[in-house]
Ligand SMILES: Nc1ncnc2c1ncn2[C@@H]1O[C@H](COP(=O)(O)OP(=O)(O)OP(=O)(O)O)[C@@H](O)[C@H]1O
């Protein structure tokens with residue numbers, strides 16, 4: 307738009323923006339906007355046709371309403387917590403004034419988790435699972451890609467575990483965590499560990515496979531360069547292999563993060579672990595007239611966060627990639 | 636003649652589904668220190684294979700290669716290779732590409748400052764000072780090839796192996812790089828083996844031209860000694876009767892004694908394989 311205005315000022319005779327500018331504008335902003343408006347229109351109309359036991363399927367307006375409600379509830383809850391602590395402190399101050407040697411304690415506030423709390427829990431869990439998985443998957447993928455023997459040994463296992471659904475892992479993870487993780491003063495809650503390990507087990511594979519493929523397919527010419535220079539193994543890995551494998555490695559990481567996010571929501575629903583999945587499940591069980599709208603808010607939030615996670619990986623890839631001109635999407 | 640680099644009865648069999656394929660048969664060649672030798676022959680006869688065996692990238696099935704009386708059986712920086720398609724690391728600048736090689740060879744022998752000076756000196760030799768800090772995708776094909784040569788020279792190799800170093804370049808750039816290479820060779824006295832498809836290039840640069848017979852089981856057909864005075868100047872030589880006679884000798888070997896009679900199938904295959912570079916040999920004919 308600004309470009310159009312400047313060109314207008316420079317050349318007032320050309321009141322019409324050039325065809326190229328129009329095309330650019332349409333591609334950059336107009337078309338996505340048209341897509342969204344069309345979607346809202348169809349959603350609005352179709353929603354009115356669907357009757358459920360909890361009333362009509364929510365349209366865009368109801369969902370918007372509930373999203374503001376959810377934020378308001380979050381603020382209320384925070385306010386309540388603040389007041390709770392203030393009351394305790396006032397009471398403690400009174401006790402101490404009466405008897406300076408009295409022992410006072412502050413009990414933690416155990417209010418209900420709000421929508422935003424659940425989002426935060428889910429994000430935290432997914433990042434923990436994903437980062438841990440990457441820390442295992444990238445070195446493993448490099449090892450497998452570099453060495454035929456290691457590949458032969460690992461390949462059947464990868465092929466076997468890759469297609470396993472998270473829901474199959476969940477009971478096993480739960481049992482193992484409760485058997486192995488016994489402390490009186492747990493640093494992490496069991497539900498967090500259950501969700502995290504389930505995520506980890508499911509999002510390991512795309513990174514392992516893609517990294518291995520990237521590493522195994524380094525151009526023969528570059529391998530010959532490395533041989534002629536007789537580069538030591540570490541230099542070979544960091545100067546030749548890793549930069550070549552980087553694009554595929556990131557493809558794997560992005561796939562993994564996407565899977566991690568999807569798996570986490572399912573795991574939280576099934577195991578009743580805190581997070582967005584539990585929010586959806588609770589609303590479903592609750593069955594009030596607002597439940598469907600609130601679930602819909604959660605669905606949109608899940609989608610939007612998934613999108614942001616993918617974008618952040620893309621930015622990371624741009625940042626570490628040597629080829630700043632490469633078209634990444 | 637004292638032999639610095641010695642190929643003795645080198646044979647190589649490539650495993651194929653139809654059993655071993657003998658690509659080279661009893662290739663024997665003695666090269667003196669500081670000598671510039673060209674390998675010429677029809678496409679697919681086994682020139683690159685010879686070079687790769689000397690580089691240590693392939694293992695000879697029978698026979699072997701001796702460099703200063705020591706057997707060659709693995710690749711190493713004392714036999715630097717200039718690859719046909721430059722093979723620079725695309726994520727490193729010209730400087731860093733040379734640096735990787737220099738660090739490998741001179742670590743502990745030169746100080747940091749000395750290494751820097753040495754890298755810059757070698758890039759200067761190939762006239763690449765101005766684009767030293769550009770990545771390969773930011774420089775032209777000829778410039779990439781020059782960086783590849785600088786990388787090889789910077790390793791101070793005992794033998795410099797070049798596989799069609801100028802094959803993919805236009806005639807002007809090629810002439811320019813040939814002149815640079817002659818200057819460098821005169822100044823440094825490297826031992827060089829260069830593969831070429833270009834008869835003029837071979838005669839202009841070499842002390843000897845090794846002409847290979849057609850495969851399979853290719854071997855050395857004839858060796859032509861080029862006893863032209865150095866320094867050589869291409870414009871003067873083009874009018875020189877002895878030069879033209881030598882040129883004629885190579886052409887006669889290639890097109891009369893080793894005329895390539897290909898059936899349609901393999902002609903088609905070699906055209907596909909060579910479609911990325913210039914039309915081989917056709918130009919000089
Ligand atoms: N790794 C390999 N496995 C099987 N056969 C091979 C292999 N490398 C080369 N050959 C065969 O050996 C022969 C010689 O190949 P080479 O690449 O040395 O030819 P060249 O003379 O360099 O040809 P050009 O001039 O086209 O580069 C060819 O017939 C080729 O098919």
Ligand SMILES: [Mg+2]
Pocket residue numbers: 682683684798
């Ligand atoms: Mg070749």
